[in-house]
Amino acid sequence: xxxxxxxxxxxxxxxxxxxxxxxxxxxxxxxxxxxxxxxxxxxxxxxxxxxxxxxxxxxxxxxxxxxxxxxxxxxxxxxxxxxxxxxxxxxxxxxxxxxxxxxxxxxxxxxxxxxxxxxxxxxxxxxxxxxxxxxxxxxxxxxxxxxxxxxxxxxxxxxxxxxxxxxxxxxxxxxxxxxxxxxxxxxxxxxxxxxx
Numbered sequence: 001x002x003x004x005x006x007x008x009x010x011x012x013x014x015x016x017x018x019x020x021x022x023x024x025x026x027x028x029x030x031x032x033x034x035x036x037x038x039x040x041x042x043x044x045x046x047x048x049x050x051x052x053x054x055x056x057x058x059x060x061x062x063x064x065x066x067x068x069x070x071x072x073x074x075x076x077x078x079x080x081x082x083x084x085x086x087x088x089x090x091x092x093x094x095x096x097x098x099x100x101x102x103x104x105x106x107x108x109x110x111x112x113x114x115x116x117x118x119x120x121x122x123x124x125x126x127x128x129x130x131x132x133x134x135x136x137x138x139x140x141x142x143x144x145x146x147x148x149x150x151x152x153x154x155x156x157x158x159x160x161x162x163x164x165x166x167x168x169x170x171x172x173x174x175x176x177x178x179x180x181x182x183x184x185x186x187x188x189x190x191x192x193x194x195x196x
Contacts, residue, residue, distance in 0.1 A: 014087050015075040019068050022113065025057050026064035033057040038102055038110035051099035052092070057111045067113040074117060078124035090182055094119040097178035098171060110168055118147065118175030119182070126183045147172045 025032055038054035039047075058064035082090060098115045125131060125139045150169035 011079075012075075014084050015072055015079075018071060018091075022056055022058070022064050022068055026061050033059075033111060036111075038099060038107065040103065040106075040108045043103065051103075052095050054099060054110055055095045055113050055116055058113070059111060063112060067117065070117050071113060074121055074124070078120070078128060080130075081124045081128050090120060090123060091116060093182060094123075094175065094178045097181055098174045101174040101177065102171065105170060105174075107168075107170070110171060112168065112171070115168070115171035115175035115178075118143070118172045119179040122176050122179035123182050126179070127186060144176065147176055 025036070036050060036053035036057045038050055043050050058067060079087075094116045098119065099110075102110050122140065122143055125136055125143070128136075131139070147169075151173055154169065
């Protein structure tokens, strides 16, 4: 029984650490969010850690909870696609590439994990060998359609009343773009490392 519990905890460690971290940071309030958010002026003054930490803080507990529920559901469905180290690398690469795109696009301020969720969802759908081609096409088409709809029509729901702020729809697009970078890496990694 104890061995089974230990195995369950070890296999679920990435999502547990993420959920606990986001929960604690959310509970610590606005002061912590201010210190860890994507803030263009502070990043320009050398606070580069914000390129990662902005994805761990949220507009409030509801925003954090919604993002973590989505992350947990994604983890339950797709956890077998990568090992724990690969998940960590994918999250870090997604965070850095999304934050770079936020910076390049002129965004002044950002918080939340939803862009990484979009990145990991597309990446997982693209690489999960248990999904047949038709289902993969439908899932990718649905996700891409949702993000494109947001780019032209705005967020599917009004975030102001639910999460105390506007949904950053451009970050969702940047999440999909970052997953394409990762998909290309995974597709060609054997060729890349074979030549080195």
